[in-house]
Amino acid sequence: MVRILLRFSEDIVEQPITSQIILELKVPINIITAHVNSKGGEVLAEVPDESLDKVVKAFRKRGAKVSIPKLIEVDAEKCVSCGACVTLCPVEAITIDEDASVVFNKEKCIGSTCSACVDACPSRAIKSVKQNNSELVANNAH
Amino acid sequence: MKRLVESSGVEVAFREVDVVTTGTFGAMCSSGAIINLGHADPPIKIDKAWINDVPICHPGAAVDLYIGATAMSERQPFEYGGGHVIEALVCGKEVELRATAYGTDCYPRTQIKTNLTKDDLNQFYLLNFRNCYQRYNCAVNSRDETIYTYMGKLLPRLKNATYSGAGELNPLMNDPDYETIGIGTRIFLGGAQGYVIGEGTQHEPQNLNGTIMVRGDAKKMNPEFLRGATFTRYGTTLYVGLGIPIPILNEGLAKKTAIRDEEIFTNVVDYGVPRRNRPKLAKVSYKELKSGAITVGDKRIRVSSLSSLKTARKIAATLKAWIEQGEFFLTAPVERLPVDTVFKPMRQTEEVSFVSNVMQKAVTCSETESVQAVAERIVTRSVNHIVMVDDSGKLTGIVTSWDITRALAQGKTALADIVTRRVITAKLDEPLETASKRMAQHKISALPVIDNEKKVLGIVTAEDVSKLLGR
Ligand code: SF4
Ligand code: SF4
Numbered sequence: 341m342v343r344i345l346l347r348f349s350e351d352i353v354e355q356p357i358t359s360q361i362i363l364e365l366k367v368p369i370n371i372i373t374a375h376v377n378s379k380g381g382e383v384l385a386e387v388p389d390e391s392l393d394k395v396v397k398a399f400r401k402r403g404a405k406v407s408i409p410k411l412i413e414v415d416a417e418k419c420v421s422c423g424a425c426v427t428l429c430p431v432e433a434i435t436i437d438e439d440a441s442v443v444f445n446k447e448k449c450i451g452s453t454c455s456a457c458v459d460a461c462p463s464r465a466i467k468s469v470k471q472n473n474s475e476l477v478a479n480n481a482h
Numbered sequence: 483m484k485r486l487v488e489s490s491g492v493e494v495a496f497r498e499v500d501v502v503t504t505g506t507f508g509a510m511c512s513s514g515a516i517i518n519l520g521h522a523d524p525p526i527k528i529d530k531a532w533i534n535d536v537p538i539c540h541p542g543a544a545v546d547l548y549i550g551a552t553a554m555s556e557r558q559p560f561e562y563g564g565g566h567v568i569e570a571l572v573c574g575k576e577v578e579l580r581a582t583a584y585g586t587d588c589y590p591r592t593q594i595k596t597n598l599t600k601d602d603l604n605q606f607y608l609l610n611f612r613n614c615y616q617r618y619n620c621a622v623n624s625r626d627e628t629i630y631t632y633m634g635k636l637l638p639r640l641k642n643a644t645y646s647g648a649g650e651l652n653p654l655m656n657d658p659d660y661e662t663i664g665i666g667t668r669i670f671l672g673g674a675q676g677y678v679i680g681e682g683t684q685h686e687p688q689n690l691n692g693t694i695m696v697r698g699d700a701k702k703m704n705p706e707f708l709r710g711a712t713f714t715r716y717g718t719t720l721y722v723g724l725g726i727p728i729p730i731l732n733e734g735l736a737k738k739t740a741i742r743d744e745e746i747f748t749n750v751v752d753y754g755v756p757r758r759n760r761p762k763l764a765k766v767s768y769k770e771l772k773s774g775a776i777t778v779g780d781k782r783i784r785v786s787s788l789s790s791l792k793t794a795r796k797i798a799a800t801l802k803a804w805i806e807q808g809e810f811f812l813t814a815p816v817e818r819l820p821v822d823t824v825f826k827p828m829r830q831t832e833e834v835s836f837v838s839n840v841m842q843k844a845v846t847c848s849e850t851e852s853v854q855a856v857a858e859r860i861v862t863r864s865v866n867h868i869v870m871v872d873d874s875g876k877l878t879g880i881v882t883s884w885d886i887t888r889a890l891a892q893g894k895t896a897l898a899d900i901v902t903r904r905v906i907t908a909k910l911d912e913p914l915e916t917a918s919k920r921m922a923q924h925k926i927s928a929l930p931v932i933d934n935e936k937k938v939l940g941i942v943t944a945e946d947v948s949k950l951l952g953r
Contacts, residue, residue, distance in 0.1 A: 420507070420709060420721060423787035424634045426774075427642035436774070440792035460635040462509060462711035462721070462788070464561075 341386045342471055343372070344396065345453050347405040348381040358383065361398045367391040373431055373448050384409075384450050409451030410468040412458070414444050418465035425457035425466065483730075484650065487740035496736035501805060501812065504653040505670070505725035505797030508646050508789025509711055511552050511632065512612035512683060513720045515568050515700050518604040519545040519579070522596075527589035531581040532556070533567045544589060548609070551710075551720035563718025566710030568608070571600045572672070572703050600701050608672055608700045608708070612682035614724050616654040616692040617748050620645040620766055620776065622783065625754035630715035634788050636753055643750065643776060643785040648794040649743040649768030653726035654692045656739045662728050663694070664815025670725035670801045671696055673704025675810060678726075678819075686825040694819065696724065707797065721790075725797040727805060727812050743768035750778055755909075756916050758827060835914040840950050841931050841940040844869040849878060851897055853889045856881055867928040869938050870901055876936045880905045880928075907932045908942055918947045 348357065353376060362369050370386040387395045396406050421442040426434045433448035434457065452468040483502045486495045527544040530537070535555045538547045553564040570577055576597045585592040600606050622643045623629050623636035630636075634644040649655070657663055667678040676698025685693045700708075707723030730736050748771075750764040764778045776785050804810035845863045847856050847870055856868055860883050870879035879901035889900045908917040908929040917929055927944040 420790045421792040422508075422721075422790045424644065425786070427644075427784040427786040428635060428637070440790070440795065442792075459630075459714040462634075462713055462719075463709060464712055 341370070342389055342392050343384060343386050343409060343411070343451065344392070344399075345407045345409050345450060346381075346383045346385060346399055347407075348376070348383070349403065349405075350378070350380050352403045353378070353381045355402070357399065357402045357404060358385070360402075361395065365391065365394055365398060367395055369395065373450060375431070382450070407453055408471065409453045410470055411446070411451055412444070412449050412455070413467050413469050415465045415467065418463045419461075420463055420465075422462060424462055425460050428456040428460050430454065430456065483736070484740050484742060487736060492733050492737045492740070495740065496730060496733045499730050499736065501802075502656060502728045502730060502739040503725060503798045503801040503805070504648075504651055504656050504728065505723070505794040505799075505801065506614060506648040506652050506789065507707065507721060507723040507793035507797060508648075509632070509713070509719045510610060510613045510722040511719045513608065513610040513722055514548055514550040514564060515571075516541075516605060516607045516609045517547050517549065517571075519547065519598070520602075520604050521545060522591060522594055524591045525589045526581065526583050526591035526594050527586060528581045529583045531579065533577050533579050534562070534570070536562065536564050536567050538564070538567075552717055554718055560715060560717055561712055563710065563712070565718050565720035568700065568720060569705055569708060569710040571603075571606060572700055572708055573705050574599060574601075603701075606700045608676065608696070608698045608703065608722075610682075610696050610722065612684055612693045613696050613722055614653055614682070614694050614726075615647060616652060616658070616690050617649075617746060617768075618646040619751040620748055620771060620785065621753045622750055622763065622778070623754040624752045629754065630713065631753050632713055632716045632719075633753055634713060634786065640778065640781060640783055643778075643783045644788050645748070645768075645771045645785060646788045647748075647768070648789065648791060649746050649772065650741050651791070651794050651798060653724065653728070654694070655690075655741055655746060657726075657728050657735065658687075658690065658692075658738060660687070660692070660819035660821060661735060662731065662815065663726060664818035666813055666816040667726065668811065668813045669696065669698075669727075670707075670723070670797055670804075670810075671698035671703070672700065672708035672723055673706060674698055674700075674702035678815070681819045681823065684825045685820065685823050687819070687821045687823065689825075691825070692819065707793065723793060723797050725801040727801055727810070729812055743772060750776065755911075756913055757911065835950055836910070837908050837912045837914060837917050837931055837942050838910045840914065840946040841910070841942050842946065844930060844938055844941040846871045846938065847881065847897065848872070849898060849901075853886060853895050853897055853900065856897060857886045857890060860886060867930075867941060867943070869930045869941060870897070871938050875938055877905060877907065877930055877932050877938050879903045880930060882928075905930060909933075910939055914942075914947055914951060917942055918944070918951065921947070 372384040374383045399406050433445045458466045535557045541548050549564045551565040555562040580595050582593045621633035622640045678694050679697050680695045682693030682695045709721040744767050746768045749762040752761045766776045770776050845865050847868045866883045868881045885900045908931045931939045
């Protein structure tokens with residue numbers, strides 16, 4: 341699976357683009373997070389590697405902006421659970437659990453297109469890394 | 483202790499508890515390490531030195547050096563610094579030392595380059611001037627832009643807050659009259675045993691801002707409790723783990739060590755104002771801080787910690803285990819920390835300049851005027867910037883002579899079409915240096931000066947600033 345970040349402008353945000361594409365291409369598109377209001381929307385979705393190309397094309401044809409974010413990874417050795425990153429996350433993907441450990445929810449994180457937490461980490465424990473199928477991504481999507 | 487006092491009262495707690503252990507783990511900039519290198523052959527009396535490209539100071543004679551946590555690498559400034567060098571040495575890693583000297587009859591050598599580990603050093607002592615702040619500010623930023631400070635990354639318009647400190651776990655908070663803490667108190671320092679060697683610099687006990695000066699053998703320390711760190715666009719520092727055992731000598735101490743986060747308050751301070759006395763916006767307890775959100779006015783603000791509560795707890799638990807296993811012995815201080823010192827501001831014998839020193843009256847216009855009228859005003863008043871205001875004098879935009887020239891060339895007549903609405907501004911009591919930096923950053927040559935209600939007070943121009951600052 342490859343993660344893609346879809347951005348819908350104000351003009352097209354009302355249209356059911358994602359469902360149309362799912363129906364048209366018969367490709368499962370897994371929505372991970374969605375932040376949508378009348379001014380536009382940002383959706384993080386997962387698509388199967390082999391369908392990436394046609395899915396991206398279909399979204400772009402309908403006016404959505406598609407980007408392939410790098411993933412955010414936290415080096416557990418380096419992280420001291422200080423918490424400095426927590427409030428910078430716009431999607432609340434970083435939380436503190438009962439034993440005061442800082443926990444990243446990779447599912448929620450929108451990846452390198454955000455990166456707000458990266459330069460806030462005093463231990464430099466947060467890195468953005470390429471998706472493991474990034475070769476394929478580079479060839480197909482750009 | 484805290485729970486026992488609550489459930490059974492101070493008397494019972496005093497009888498049953500011998501020692502309370504505390505801990506904190508946070509960025510402590512006034513930290514560093516003394517090292518002694520031994521003599522080279524032929525010998526050198528070091529003048530300047532670098533380890534892994536980080537400048538190191540030489541406070542003493544030939545081969546004594548001090549690695550300051552905040553000194554930054556010349557090749558990777560703001561990313562790698564003294565704190566990282568100390569961590570590398572503690573981990574047993576090899577570091578590269580470079581040094582130069584002027585050469586004397588007894589110390590002829592003028593330069594040296596060598597690789598070292600902690601085992602090659604005669605002494606490697608952590609020596610921190612100011613650690614373990616009893617409590618610290620909670621920081622927010624009122625500006626329109628994100629700022630990067632030693633309190634971390636602060637989002638614009640109070641969108642987040644940061645704080646530091648362990649609250650009820652903080653060593654000095656548990657013994658606020660320093661009955662058991664002073665010179666010679668044995669403590670947990672960076673994973674090994676260390677000592678308090680006096681009050682820290684800026685020790686301000688009457689304001690509950692006590693600090694301590696500490697020393698410990700860094701060769702025995704553990705990188706889990708001593709970490710180099712980087713605050714983006716502020717610089718490098720060292721995370722220090724520190725814990726103090728507090729013997730419960732009397733009922734008073736039983737009561738004091740039962741202190742709770744809800745009883746410890748600190749100020750929410752606006753770091754958007756670059757002055758020594760930053761505005762205090764609210765008072766909050768460590769309980770609120772640890773809950774993840776605070777309230778300032780009617781605004782709910784998410785708050786991040788900069789120090790690790792998880793590691794602080796681990797320090798208190800480790801210290802407890804050491805004491806129980808007979809590996810750590812408590813000491814009585816030779817001299818207690820002072821309780822009456824004050825922290826004075828710096829005496830400044832040279833005048834500093836603020837925006838108010840160079841501000842001029844702004845030439846203004848209103849939305850409904852024509853391009854032609856404003857063009858004439860630019861000529862008659864010989865200015866380059868016209869500030870647009872509404873009926874109540876509030877800022878609504880800015881027009882430059884360049885905008886006007888272009889508008890005339892393109893035949894535009896409505897001011898509304900050419901005005902810049904997102905105006906970069908300055909505040910009256912802002913240091914001139916920051917205002918000047920902001921102009922450079924945005925490549926503009928003037929800033930309207932406004933008050934908190936956005937009322938225009940005047941204008942400061944790059945020309946006036948450079949006249950005064952002489953650049
Ligand atoms: S990259 Fe953005 S979304 Fe992901 S964890 Fe960091 S702040 Fe949150
Ligand atoms: S800021 Fe860095 S070290 Fe602190 S909790 Fe987040 S990832 Fe961990």
